[in-house]
Amino acid sequence: MRRSCAPSMLKEREIEKRRKIDKLFEKEGDSDDKVSSTTLNEQSWGTSRNRSTQFEEQTAKENNDTFNSKIIFNAVWREMTKKKHKTWDGDGLLEVQLNPPRAVLKDSTGRYMGTNAKFEINNLEEGYQMVVGGKEIELLEQITDGNQYFAIRKQYAENRWNSEEKVQSKEASKKGKITTLFQTPYNLKHEKLEDRNNETKNVQENKLTEKLSFNVVWREKTTKKNKTWNGDGVFDVNSDVKRGVLKDEKGQELGIEENVNLSDLVIGSILLIGDKEIEILEVVTSNQPQILIEEKPKIFTSRENMRITKTDGFILPCPPENYIGILNPTNLPILAVEVSYRLAQLLRPHQKDGVSFLYECVMGFQNPKYRGCILADEMGLGKTLQCLTLAHTLLKGGPYGGERVLHRVLIAAPSSLTRNWENEVNKWLKCERMYAFVVGGKHKLGSYFKQQHVPFVIASYEFLLSNVAEFQCLKFDMLICDEGHRLKNESTKIVAALRELNIPRRVIITGTPVQNDLREFYSLIEFVNPGILGNYEEFHSHFEIPLQQSQCPEASTEVKNLAAERSKELKQISETFMLRRLQNVNGQYLPKKYEYICFVQPSELQQFLLQKALHLYTQRKETILKDLTPLQIITVLKKICNHPSLVARTKTPNLLTRTLERCLPDCTEMGPFDSAKLELVQHFLISSAIQSGEKCVLVSNHTKTLNMLQGLCDFLNIKCLRLDGSTSVGERNDNVEKFNSDSDDSLVFLLSAKAGGVGLNLIGASRLVLFDNDWNPAIDAQAISRIWRDGQTRDVHIYRLVTAGCIEEKIFQRQTAKLSLGDCVIQNAVENNENIMKFTAEDLSNLFCLQEDYSFCQTHENLNCNCNGDGENLTLETKTNNHNINALTNWKHYKSPFDTNFLEVFSFLISNVYIYKTLLYIFRLLAWKMQATILCSYLALRLNRFIL
Numbered sequence: 015m016r017r018s019c020a021p022s023m024l025k026e027r028e029i030e031k032r033r034k035i036d037k038l039f040e041k042e043g044d045s046d047d048k049v050s051s052t053t054l055n056e057q058s059w060g061t062s063r064n065r066s067t068q069f070e071e072q073t074a075k076e077n078n079d080t081f082n083s084k085i086i087f088n089a090v091w092r093e094m095t096k097k098k099h100k101t102w103d104g105d106g107l108l109e110v111q112l113n114p115p116r117a118v119l120k121d122s123t124g125r126y127m128g129t130n131a132k133f134e135i136n137n138l139e140e141g142y143q144m145v146v147g148g149k150e151i152e153l154l155e156q157i158t159d160g161n162q163y164f165a166i167r168k169q170y171a172e173n174r175w176n177s178e179e180k181v182q183s184k185e186a187s188k189k190g191k192i193t194t195l196f197q198t199p200y201n202l203k204h205e206k207l208e209d210r211n212n213e214t215k216n217v218q219e220n221k222l223t224e225k226l227s228f229n230v231v232w233r234e235k236t237t238k239k240n241k242t243w244n245g246d247g248v249f250d251v252n253s254d255v256k257r258g259v260l261k262d263e264k265g266q267e268l269g270i271e272e273n274v275n276l277s278d279l280v281i282g283s284i285l286l287i288g289d290k291e292i293e294i295l296e297v298v299t300s301n302q303p304q305i306l307i308e309e310k311p312k313i314f315t316s317r318e319n320m321r322i323t324k325t326d327g328f329i330l331p332c333p334p335e336n337y338i339g340i341l342n343p344t345n346l347p348i349l350a351v352e353v354s355y356r357l358a359q360l361l362r363p364h365q366k367d368g369v370s371f372l373y374e375c376v377m378g379f380q381n382p383k384y385r386g387c388i389l390a391d392e393m394g395l396g397k398t399l400q401c402l403t404l405a406h407t408l409l410k411g412g413p414y415g416g417e418r419v420l421h422r423v424l425i426a427a428p429s430s431l432t433r434n435w436e437n438e439v440n441k442w443l444k445c446e447r448m449y450a451f452v453v454g455g456k457h458k459l460g461s462y463f464k465q466q467h468v469p470f471v472i473a474s475y476e477f478l479l480s481n482v483a484e485f486q487c488l489k490f491d492m493l494i495c496d497e498g499h500r501l502k503n504e505s506t507k508i509v510a511a512l513r514e515l516n517i518p519r520r521v522i523i524t525g526t527p528v529q530n531d532l533r534e535f536y537s538l539i540e541f542v543n544p545g546i547l548g549n550y551e552e553f554h555s556h557f558e559i560p561l562q563q564s565q566c567p568e569a570s571t572e573v574k575n576l577a578a579e580r581s582k583e584l585k586q587i588s589e590t591f592m593l594r595r596l597q598n599v600n601g602q603y604l605p606k607k608y609e610y611i612c613f614v615q616p617s618e619l620q621q622f623l624l625q626k627a628l629h630l631y632t633q634r635k636e637t638i639l640k641d642l643t644p645l646q647i648i649t650v651l652k653k654i655c656n657h658p659s660l661v662a663r664t665k666t667p668n669l670l671t672r673t674l675e676r677c678l679p680d681c682t683e684m685g686p687f688d689s690a691k692l693e694l695v696q697h698f699l700i701s702s703a704i705q706s707g708e709k710c711v712l713v714s715n716h717t718k719t720l721n722m723l724q725g726l727c728d729f730l731n732i733k734c735l736r737l738d739g740s741t742s743v744g745e746r747n748d749n750v751e752k753f754n755s756d757s758d759d760s761l762v763f764l765l766s767a768k769a770g771g772v773g774l775n776l777i778g779a780s781r782l783v784l785f786d787n788d789w790n791p792a793i794d795a796q797a798i799s800r801i802w803r804d805g806q807t808r809d810v811h812i813y814r815l816v817t818a819g820c821i822e823e824k825i826f827q828r829q830t831a832k833l834s835l836g837d838c839v840i841q842n843a844v845e846n847n848e849n850i851m852k853f854t855a856e857d858l859s860n861l862f863c864l865q866e867d868y869s870f871c872q873t874h875e876n877l878n879c880n881c882n883g884d885g886e887n888l889t890l891e892t893k894t895n896n897h898n899i900n901a902l903t904n905w906k907h908y909k910s911p912f913d914t915n916f917l918e919v920f921s922f923l924i925s926n927v928y929i930y931k932t933l934l935y936i937f938r939l940l941a942w943k944m945q946a947t948i949l950c951s952y953l954a955l956r957l958n959r960f961i962l
């Protein structure tokens with residue numbers, strides 16, 4: 015719509031118009047009619063009327079074009095707010111008209127949201143924030159400027175669609191060429207003009223298909239002011255006959271247009287198709303995948319057979335020939351599926367392999383009956399990016415006739431990680447105009463229905479469980495379950511709820527697929543590929559029993575051979591749907607990581623209490639403590655190791671704790687020195703946080719221990735942040751963001767291993783102390799990985815504290831030395847005391863045996879290592895048969911008194927005096943590049959033993 019102009023502007027335009035007329039006449043050499051613009055009068059104006067009319071039309075057209083030229087930006091918007099932590103409410107488009115300046119904001123459904131006519135055109139660039147129609151907006155990338163816009167339209171109209179080209183196209187197709195399909199205006203946004211010119215040239219050389227599909231939103235034709243869209247759809251256009259068919263999401267025909275104006279087929283155009291209005295969102299058959307125009311579908315038998323395009327993106331494996339009949343029953347042309355160039359540039363080699371593997375699994379290339387897989391890479395290898403790349407590629411297209419494989423993807427994650435997923439989607443896919451909708455809190459699933467073309471829905475497991483019926487109303491094509499070991503128990507409600515959604519492709523992401531036993535592993539497999547291993551009884555008798563039996567030291571050769579055979583078989587099956595790479599793959603991309611295991615001698619008070627507790631336990635049968643369970647004594651011993659005062663701070667004291675409490679000094683007389691580990695941490699905080707200003711993470715499995723550590727920080731005047739089970743999701747994310755920012759002065763992050771171990775990124779710190787350890791090594795391993803991640807710029811130091819000569823050292827040995835009883839045993843013990851018998855009698859007596867001397871390191875003794883404890887001359891006289899404990903021989907062993915050089919070189923900034931007194935041994939990982947933490951190698955071995 016044209017706006018009225020001010021009189022002075024009109025005058026200027028008139029003069030300009032006349033100047034142009036003069037110029038035109040000059041050009042034509044018609045000197046008779048040459049009229050000076052300054053001497054124009056009615057008569058002369060009259061004499062040149064015809065030509066003037068002709069030129070007026072041209073000028074008017076030009077003006078009109080200029081007038082209509084638009085710059086279009088992708089944008090995000092929110093209601094105006096004074097909140098400190100602002101989030102965006104939605105996506106939109108800002109259409110900027112240049113003359114007169116006018117910016118129109120539309121939401122992602124195309125609904126008008128507001129106008130602003132007062133802005134400085136020069137300011138409009140990516141990242142610029144402004145207010146339009148009462149909404150705050152931020153400009154994202156520019157989609158096209160006026161010239162590009164028209165160039166593209168022209169390109170569409172002239173280069174793409176003329177019949178001459180179609181003839182060429184057919185000829186090209188006969189030759190079996192791979193054509194590079196044109197790119198949509200959106201895709202063009204990052205390209206230089208010259209690239210586009212080349213592209214145009216290519217298009218003229220190569221040719222096109224006759225049918226194009228566009229993703230659209232549609233609504234009934236309406237005159238309402240505030241229009242909304244009724245749904246998603248597809249608009250198929252046959253360019254030969256200019257016939258377009260509009261279909262809804264289910265493929266039902268909604269309308270037909272017999273005379274489609276091909277130059278109107280531009281993203282953002284609103285067209286009338288029958289009685290429906292549509293807006294074109296994107297071209298389905300865009301630059302990827304490339305269409306192979308062949309009379310018969312061509313089947314690629316190897317990657318080499320596929321021509322690499324000029325983008326040099328990375329091409330995913332082709333469908334296997336032997337399954338092609340099942341996978342592509344309608345015999346559609348087979349297309350090369352290419353990961354977008356931008357993502358391909360970002361992916362690391364192991365990630366490209368991962369994406370290819372995931373693709374083969376979810377496409378049924380491994381086995382057409384199954385579409386699920388487990389990505390079991392260790393922590394920090396970029397599982398998220400691999401899954402998002404897979405989803406992005408399949409949301410854009412697929413191998414059979416270019417049809418999209420996915421339309422909507424559900425991501426289930428622990429509540430603490432939903433925001434993280436949203437951030438990752440934005441980080442990697444925002445440039446591709448793909449966004450995520452996080453359900454939960456104020457964001458109900460109902461509001462998603464208005465944004466149905468947002469392809470990712472992210473929900474926490476808890477939310478999914480309580481709203482499963484609502485999720486059933488939506489059709490998802492792929493499910494990604496982050497930290498998928500949550501699904502390790504088949505009978506849980508969440509597994510049932512997710513199954514009810516009937517999502518055909520399922521991907522589990524977990525760094526720890528085998529946590530405790532093979533049954534859990536079976537459950538994960540059964541979830542992603544139901545039936546692939548038969549029912550549990552079959553699995554149990556065929557795999558689990560022989561493998562378990564072979565663990566027994568007295569197992570016969572026959573039993574061991576059978577187990578080896580079954581293990582191989584299980585490995586072969588699982589290789590088709592599970593991929594696991596170890597952390598060392600990341601070594602080349604990250605700074606160095608030093609790991610230390612610090613064995614400390616318990617304080618006198620700790621020694622006294624440990625002895626007392628064990629004595630009471632061993633004598634229990636003759637005393638009132640006869641009902642004392644192993645679990646109760648384990649809990650108490652662990653508390654003593656953390657700090658004796660924790661024994662007293664219990665809500666439900668039992669006879670044992672009451673008895674021990676009586677032996678404690680008054681709480682005002684106790685201090686950090688009563689716990690060897692706490693005293694070590696105190697020295698550590700003084701030297702690293704206070705003196706060097708380095709941020710560090712303190713991890714514990716117990717809330718009360720975290721309270722105690724927080725008390726220590728307060729005492730030392732060190733500002734800290736905290737994340738445990740009681741921290742709300744919003745607070746978690748805020749605390750993490752705060753801690754990682756340079757501007758925040760918190761030096762310590764207190765982290766509960768169980769509540770916050772997974773997925774968190776705490777790269778603000780370069781040191782991490784694991785204050786206590788868990789039976790389940792996976793939990794410790796998760797926590798350790800929080801600071802050695804992408805984005806970390808400094809060398810990382812990780813300290814594991816182990817109280818020597820008592821239960822902590824036993825737990826540690828158990829983690830490293832043999833298949834532990836793990837969480838489930840402890841858990842079962844709570845539910846059913848008889849299950850504690852899963853500990854062998856020897857296990858139990860070893861666990862609770864009294865220690866006479868706490869001044870030496872049992873673990874080092876067990877290694878039979880005769881090193882001098884100076885980190886050199888590591889020799890093992892007799893290597894134990896236990897391969898897990900042999901993992902410790904990759905570490906250097908240092909014995910107190912420590913060489914000052916060692917302490918300086920390895921940044922162990924603790925005063926020597928203290929170290930001589932309490933710190934018995936330090937094990938340091940020999941080669942940082944190996945990154946083979948005890949825990950990781952332990953897990954790998956567990957996996958190896960069973961399945962790898």
Ligand SMILES: Nc1ncnc2c1ncn2[C@@H]1O[C@H](COP(=O)(O)OP(=O)(O)OP(=O)(O)O)[C@@H](O)[C@H]1O
Binds near residue numbers: 803804
């Ligand atoms: N190719 C890459 N280039 C740059 N950064 C990357 C790359 N791949 C992953 N990252 C970043 O590395 C970090 C870790 O990735 P991610 O969280 O996906 O790892 P993960 O394997 O899921 O680990 P965890 O199991 O601990 O969550 C993220 O911040 C991610 O953005």
